[in-house]
Amino acid sequence: MSSAVHRVRSRRRVRYGVAIALTLVVGLTAAVVGVLTGSFQASPAEVASALQGTGDARTTLVVLGMRMPRVAAALLIGAALGLAGAVFQTLARNPLASPDIVGFSAGSATGALIGLTLIAPTASPAPGAWIGGLLTVAVVMLIARSAGVSKERTILAGIALAILLSAVNDYLLTRAPLEIARNASQWLYGSLAATSGADVVTLALSVGVLAVGIAVVHRDFRAIELGDDTARALGVRLGRVRLFLIVIAALLTGTATAVAGPIGFVALAAPQLARRVTGSGGIPLLASAVTGATVLLVADVIAQRALAPLQIPVGLLTGVVGGAYLFWVVARGRR
Template sequence: MSLGTPLRTSARSRRRRRYALVLVTTLVVASIAAVVGLTTGSFHASLEQVASALTGEGDGRTTVVVVGLRVPRVLAALAIGAALGLAGAVFQTLARNPLASPDIIGFSAGSATGSLVGLTLLAPAASPAAGAWMGGLLTVLVVMAIARSVGISRERTVLAGIALSTLLSAVNDYLLTRAPLEIARNATQWLHGSLAATSFDDVALLFASIGILSLVLVAVYRDFRALELGDDTAVALGVRTGRVRVLLIVVAALLTGAATAVAGPIGFIALAAPQLARRTMGATGIPLVGSAVTGAAVLLVADVIAQRALAPLQIPVGLVTAVVGGAYLFWIVSRRRR
């Protein structure tokens, strides 16, 4: 046995310990944020009151506030953050670019356009969820059709998505100017990303969607990791790169659509969570589980800040993530220049 073998084994062991430590720490942060989200606010509830409400033994007011309002919001933040973290990890792995995300490639804008069409032109009183799903799926089809017309590659797919995102943003602005004032106000709040109106039905939709799509990712996990090594290596390993790439893009787009359908387009999470997970966990590639856990924790913390920073005024969580996302982009640019 060569000297390099025990050294490689030791390095892998250290990476695994670091991965586990950071993963546990992130889960602890998410747990603390969840406790803060459940107990604080205009109506303060102690841990005992929260526990009683969750077990069905609390008084009526506490049960309504904790179980009816706060629990769905916390669960939705965790699920949406995990979905966006997974989507970002897939996009960045396929593009091998830390700036690739559903926000930049156009899927978030497409989901928003679908919702706005429904709210402003078809059924103003309806939920924006159905429109978000349809808009996201149509955007996937258009991006893939544009890329396929000249041969699918990560560069063409990203460029097609950026171009389409720019066009859809203009369409969104036009729809807002044509909508009645009340509808435009509600649509604008939704476009900023908000978890204020989430319900257990939304949570059920999120968990079902994430569960099914995660099973697809598990089924193609080997091919996914092979693509990380480059197309030539993946082909040598027997991976059908074109089909697998299309499947992964569709899965990532559907994850984004599920998140957008519930809370509107929330930026930064899909962009930064995978890179935060990779850097803090010391992974050689972008970890899927780490990205999901990091995205869930970051979005939940951001939502708690959005609720409590200017209390009693609550701001959309998308505004908080946008501020952090801008700082993150400046940091990426400064590192690349150096």
């Protein structure tokens, strides 16, 4: 019996490793395409020279100043959204629970817009996005608690709040000066076009710290997957750990939103794609992060190249794919 269990576990580990490796290969391929192609053509040798610091000024500017930061930002933002979605879906035990569905993305966008349109138009939107996301968490939890805590009520409260905050975001745009409103509107679509090296540093530090926070409570997180009663029996302080994970996921969402604006679908679909590809019983955190990073990078490359020289905001593309994904989930649920 033990040998059979060992073989099953070994096959699962092999499948998990192969799935991660293949996903990384797809992401690496998309990164190469993103760096080499575009309106400015650069050969692999010219890109290599730019990376080594020996290329001409124009190639160096395009590769190191524009394309590499955009690729790195797509990977980090996708990983952040994948992790956030994995946390939400595990805690809610619902494949439709994600930051963009339950209102946290909209709350982060509202906080950032308030900062951009009413307080400091030239400042970074990151503090506003973090504060907006955390306040949204607090409001959703209060609404759900006042109605009697349940996962379904929490999700419904988040959806209602997301609709309200979307209206607030539209109102803020109508009250902002024309130039600020134009820039904010483009940001609200979800775009990586203006990503800089400083944004990549901010993302790397923030996502790294928050990922460590999830790793600290990883054992408790896995216990929660087995059910609340089982987690309590294993000594998990369920309320504290759940609140801690929700705050971490909200901060991950706020970090991603601050740089690229609200990007839908990735946090929703990446954990489910990772679970199916790896064959895991629960939602795998590492695979969700890798899948989210790859999905967003591939989507951004397609958004840049599909209608070139016109570039589509990546948030619009992921929104279209996300709508089709939701239809598929509903149809599959009926069957």
